[in-house]
Amino acid sequence: LGFSKEKVLFAMQVTGSRNVEILAGWMFENDAESVASSSDSSYLxxxxxxxxxxxxxxxxxxxxxxxxxxxxxxxxxxxxxxxxxxxxxxxxxxxxxxxxxxxxxxxxxx
Structure with missing residues (x-):
């Protein structure tokens, strides 16, 4: 789907899930790319x-x-x-x- 490892880890942290469908759905719905890139890197x-x-x-x-x-x-x-x-x-x-x-x-x- 083209998401970076950091963005997927961020989505996993937020959702508490490892399910690919749940993670992809959350990232598309919440624009995880902008959320993860704008967040402080120390968050991870x-x-x-x-x-x-x-x-x-x-x-x-x-x-x-x-x-x-x-x-x-x-x-x-x-x-x-x-x-x-x-x-x-x-x-x-x-x-x-x-x-x-x-x-x-x-x-x-x-």
Missing amino acids: DFKMVLLVRTDLNMSPGKVGSQCAHAALGACRAMEEMSKLSVLEQWEETGEAIIVLRVEGADAITE
Whole structure:
């Protein structure tokens, strides 16, 4: 149909669908070419952010292990919630993972 990969990914993000007919219909109805090209390119950049609580006093090895479990769990949760378009965009934009420390559970909800 002549749509760029970026425009198709944008339509997948907006519709939450991977169905070609749904995506093509949305792109034709919403002029995805102008929407995607006019949007900020950082819109398609995704980063996974992991928060490590310092009040739990975990060893560096334990922190690494827990972060690995959390990252895998987040990917599995995205698959189970049928958010594959978001997961694929994260993968295609470098699978960035940011790890931040927080003082405790209260700091997470602030």
